[in-house]
Every structure is written in structure tokens, then in C-alpha cells.
Amino acid sequence: MISEQEIYKVLLFEFPYFKKINEEKRILLCQRVKYFIEGTDFIPKKGLDITNRMKILIAACSQQLTLGFKKHYEYAYFDKIIVYPEKYLSTHTEKYHSGEMNTAGIVVLSWEDFYKGIKIDNDARNVGLHEFAHALEFMDIANKDVDETFAACLDKFTVFADYYLHNKSDKPLFRSYANTNLSEFFAVATEYYFESPNEFAIQEPELFNILKRAYKQNTAPKAPKLKKPTIEKTKDVVFGSYIPLLNYLGEIVLYTSISVISIFIGIMAPAVGIIIFVTSFYFVIVFFLKDSFTLHKMYVQIHQPLLKRIIKKVLPSKYKYETDVYYSDVMYVSAQEFDFNNKRDLLSQYKEGYWYTLCHVQKGKIYYAKQSTNDLNYDRVLRFLYREKMVGTRIDGEYKKYR
Numbered sequence: 001m002i003s004e005q006e007i008y009k010v011l012l013f014e015f016p017y018f019k020k021i022n023e024e025k026r027i028l029l030c031q032r033v034k035y036f037i038e039g040t041d042f043i044p045k046k047g048l049d050i051t052n053r054m055k056i057l058i059a060a061c062s063q064q065l066t067l068g069f070k071k072h073y074e075y076a077y078f079d080k081i082i083v084y085p086e087k088y089l090s091t092h093t094e095k096y097h098s099g100e101m102n103t104a105g106i107v108v109l110s111w112e113d114f115y116k117g118i119k120i121d122n123d124a125r126n127v128g129l130h131e132f133a134h135a136l137e138f139m140d141i142a143n144k145d146v147d148e149t150f151a152a153c154l155d156k157f158t159v160f161a162d163y164y165l166h167n168k169s170d171k172p173l174f175r176s177y178a179n180t181n182l183s184e185f186f187a188v189a190t191e192y193y194f195e196s197p198n199e200f201a202i203q204e205p206e207l208f209n210i211l212k213r214a215y216k217q218n219t220a221p222k223a224p225k226l227k228k229p230t231i232e233k234t235k236d237v238v239f240g241s242y243i244p245l246l247n248y249l250g251e252i253v254l255y256t257s258i259s260v261i262s263i264f265i266g267i268m269a270p271a272v273g274i275i276i277f278v279t280s281f282y283f284v285i286v287f288f289l290k291d292s293f294t295l296h297k298m299y300v301q302i303h304q305p306l307l308k309r310i311i312k313k314v315l316p317s318k319y320k321y322e323t324d325v326y327y328s329d330v331m332y333v334s335a336q337e338f339d340f341n342n343k344r345d346l347l348s349q350y351k352e353g354y355w356y357t358l359c360h361v362q363k364g365k366i367y368y369a370k371q372s373t374n375d376l377n378y379d380r381v382l383r384f385l386y387r388e389k390m391v392g393t394r395i396d397g398e399y400k401k402y403r
């Protein structure tokens with residue numbers, strides 16, 4: 001059993017972050033480190049002897065990220081930490097790694113690299129923070145217990161990160177590994193957030209501010225406040241102006257035709273007319289009250305075969321998934337229809353929500369528009385699709401509208 005006093009002593013001497021926080025936070029950190037160690041299986045590899053000191057430092061690194069959280073700070077899903085003495089050959093990539101996050105609930109670390117990461121605290125390299133950031137992100141994607149604000153900020157961060165990756169500056173702040181994909185971008189940005197905060201806050205204030213809210217701690221309290229946003233409004237997808245009008249027109253045409261047909265039949269055979277009118281009225285009411293979006297979908301499906309053919313011509317051939325189609329140049333993707341292969345487990349967890357991504361297709365490029373019955377799920381879908389490379393490489397939208 002490791003005592004809080006022992007933890008305090010180790011952290012005071014060996015964990016630079018500990019010196020930057022106040023006494024109250026230090027005590028909290030020690031309590032959480034103890035709790036984390038008690039719930040975690042530390043598995044040594046290659047003859048390594050895992051000491052209490054090592055456990056304390058690894059646990060502290062994980063708790064550094066979540067110290068601002070009131071709950072869900074304990075990485076409940078990740079209960080195993082494998083520690084190698086130095087870089088190890090990954091069976092997954094057949095390359096030497098200094099750490100990795102395994103979706104089975106395991107964090108793998110090379111002790112040598114981990115220790116270097118925490119010891120040098122101003123080089124924006126910290127494999128511990130990097131892997132635990134991946135762990136937090138995974139818990140969010142897989143709907144494990146994760147702080148709600150963190151999850152919402154992560155969604156927003158992804159949108160900005162995507163913009164950043166597609167509009168690379170001449171003097172990028174982050175090391176090139178961040179460009180690998182959006183997950184790596186987030187993990188690397190986390191390292192910068194804790195180890196190079198002032199530079200980060202000055203150079204990329206939007207990203208910095210999102211992480212500040214995500215981690216609920218300010219690593220650069222003296223940095224100048226955000227001036228004006230540097231992200232400009234990109235191509236505006238005209239969605240709100242003409243589409244609702246079309247929707248309503250479509251509905252009016254639909255209801256009028258139903259009524260006219262009912263009246264017409266009603267003259268010849270009143271009973272049949274009444275039945276048709278009542279039934280259609282019932283469906284209209286049910287759909288409308290339930291969710292007017294469903295009604296639009298119903299309308300869309302009437303036109304689907306023709307529009308599907310159009311969209312197939314517009315879309316590049318690599319998009320083989322099924323699409324439902326909203327008016328001619330707007331693609332309505334229902335995520336349930338994607339082939340996620342072995343990602344079925346993840347997908348099934350998302351199915352409960354509305355999984356609709358509305359995209360706008362123009363000259364073979366896909367633009368998305370913010371339009372969903374559930375914004376949070378929408379963002380998550382989008383993020384997931386980015387990562388699975390199921391959405392085109394160039395995606396623009398109106399970033400400013402994001403929360």
C-alpha cells in the first residue's frame with residue numbers, strides 16, 4: 001500500500017508539474033494518484049522491476065491531465081499499464097515505440113522515454129501525457145465515462161484542428177508528427193499545452209483556449225488574451241435560406257395532393273375517401289409531432305431513386321457507401337449505412353442518437369453543413385468519419401457557427 005505522504009514526497013522531488021500547482025491541488029493530486037494506483041494493474045516487461053516510485057510518477061502523469069475534472073478523472077476504462085524498460089518493438093506496427101494506447105484498455109509505456117518526458121518539462125515532448133490524452137479521447141469516442149465539457153471541447157477542437165491541418169502555416173508550432181491525423185494532432189497539442197503553454201497561447205490562441213476549457217486548467221495564466229480570431233469564415237454553404245423553403249413547398253405539395261386525391265375519391269366512394277384522408281392525416285400528425293425532420297426524410301425518399309443516380313455521378317468513385325439524398329446537390333448521409341467493417345462495436349453505440357451528416361457536394365468535393373437534430377452526435381460522427389477517412393480530404397464549413 002502506498003501512502004499519500006510517500007506520493008507527496010516522490011512528486012515534490014521528481015514531478016516538475018507538482019511545483020506549479022497550489023497546495024490544495026497538490027493534496028488532491030496525491031489522493032487521486034493513490035486511487036489510480038489502487039485500481040490499476042502495472043505489468044512489467046523485459047525483466048523491468050516496477051517500483052512504487054515508478055507507479056506514482058506514471059499515475060501522476062495521468063492525473064495531471066484530469067486534475068481539473070470533478071469526476072471521470074480516473075480513466076475507468078484503462079485498468080492496465082504495461083511498462084517496458086526502454087523502446088519496444090510493437091507487434092502492431094513492427095516499429096520501435098516509446099508508448100501507445102491500446103483500445104482494449106491498456107496504456108503501454110517505455111519507462112526510459114516516459115521519465116525523460118516528465119523530467120524535461122519545457123520541450124513539449126511527454127509520452128505519458130501523449131498516451132493518456134489518447135486514452136481520454138478514446139473514452140470519449142467509445143462512449144465510456146468521460147467529462148462532458150471535455151467531450152464537447154474535443155469535438156470543437158477537432159473542427160479547428162482540421163482547419164489547421166488543411167491550412168498549414170509556414171512556421172507551424174507543433175512538431176510534424178501532429179500532422180499524422182486528428183488524433184495525433186490532439187495528443188501532440190496536449191503535450192504543447194502542458195510543456196510549451198506560453199508559445200502555444202500566443203501562436204494558436206483558439207486551439208489553446210479550447211484545450212484550456214477541455215482540461216479545466218490554465219497552463220499559461222500570463223499569456224496575452226486572445227485578440228481577434230484568425231480563423232476566417234470559409235465557404236458558406238447556403239443551407240438555411242433556400243432549403244427550408246423547398247422543404248415547405250414540398251410538404252405543401254404533398255399534403256395538398258393527399259387532400260385532393262382524398263376529396264376526389266371521396267366523391268366516388270365516401271368511405272374510401274375518409275379512410276385515406278384520416279390515415280394520411282394521422283401519419284402527417286405523427287411525423288410532424290415526433291420530429292419534423294422525419295417528415296423531410298419521408299419526402300426525400302419519394303425522390304430518392306432519381307437523386308441517387310445524380311449523386312453517384314457527382315461523387316468520386318471511391319465513395320461506395322449508400323447515400324440518401326436531399327435535394328440535387330446536397331447529400332444526406334445516414335451513418336448507419338456506412339460499412340464500418342470491424343468497427344461495428346463502436347458504431348452500435350452511436351446508433352441510439354441521430355447520426356446524420358448533411359453534406360454538400362460540389363464538383364466532386366464534399367462540403368458539410370451544420371445541420372443535425374443532435375449537434376453533439378453530429379460532431380462525433382464527423383470526427384469518426386474523418387478518422388476512418390470516409391469523408392473527402394477537403395471539408396469546409398462555417399467554423400464560426402460551432403459552439
Ligand SMILES: [Zn+2]
Nearest residue numbers: 130134184187
Ligand atoms: Zn500518438
